[in-house]
Amino acid sequence: MAFHDLPADARPREKLLARGPAALSDTELLALLLRTGLAGRHVLQLAQDVLDACGGIAGLLHADGEALRKIRGLGGTAKRAELLAVMELARRAMAQRLAERPAFETPDAVAQYLQLHLAHKPHEVFAVLFLDTRHHLLAMEELFRGTLAQTSVYPREVVQRALHHGAAAVVLAHNHPSGDVQPSRADLALTESLRAALALLDMRVLDHVIVGPGRFLSMAQQGLL
Template sequence: MPVKDLPADARPREKLLARGPGALSDVELLALLLRTGLPGRGVLQLAQELLDSFDGVAGLLHATAEDLKRIKGLGGSAKRAELVAVLELSRRALAQRLRERQVFDDPQAVGDYLQLHFAPRAYEVFAVLFLDAQHRLIAMDEMFRGTLSQTSVYPREVVVRALQHQAAAVVLAHNHPSGQVQPSRADQSLTQTLKAALALVDVRVLDHVIVAPGQSLSMAQQGMV
């Protein structure tokens, strides 16, 4: 049913203004962003089909502009740009939270932040979150990129970057494009190598987080750091 044919109090925009965003379903919130549907396919139907295509909100947040381009009704640039903008705002909001408080006050925010950055990548990315003495985020740098199965990480470059940022601690992070977050022996070995190298310049490795679409794993919580 087209939105205009719904009762006034059931239309997403009016419902949001009257009852707040929490009263809206995922489909209704997405429909507000999309604004219009297609001939013979209302905006609510388009929103539902989009969520189904990406297995819900989490999958949609991990979608790239190219992923969205393949969806009928999103071939134009305007709707895709708006959705990608929402994703970028989410990244920036999480980054701001990490800069304003100790990282380990909100470990879920760390996992969410890293997933938004790296979970959808088809190749492996190794990044480092550089932290100050209060464990607040100074910067996150993508250090190395690899193939689906491996990436080459050079400890010397991580140490140099830590000194440039005047970091007191770091959180290591990388993604597993395979979808599994269980650390490999290579992941564990790399963590210990970087921990030893950074200790020489008095920088602590607090954690190594592995992310995949919809999940993340803290090696510190597993007793591996």
């Protein structure tokens, strides 16, 4: 069933134009992107099916093309391509915001940006935000995958990438797929090791952020850095 088959007061497009996008639920906003449903499932039902399969809107923002392909109703390329494009626009919008303003004027934006990139990955990923002298974002790179420890994250490679970007400071980040964002002793030891290595080149580690689905912890805010 398409939008024009729904009752007028149930059409997300008309509701958005009359009351603004904030008046729409996650399901209704997603339905606007999907446009049409399936045989026996109108578009609002399909949108809810997609959100249920992804674990909500946050999960959808982290889903890749292969994960979307497995959802009934997204087997075709058009809907998947549109969803992936919207998700990438969200990431780029956050990156632009961090590039224009000092990162620690907007700590929530830093956390949201990292959650978009890392929180729902099934494996641990270690990433670095490289910042200029005004703490604007230069680049983000995912440098290592797998269980984090001093032996699996190499300070030399982090230093090399920081020099490549001409960074004056960095924010370290990694995800905990378990959802528990409390730092382990290995996380704390790794942070200290990287801080010491970067300090030799007068580069500051401003924070180490641990993210999980819907949660984050800033070591700087917790007084652990």
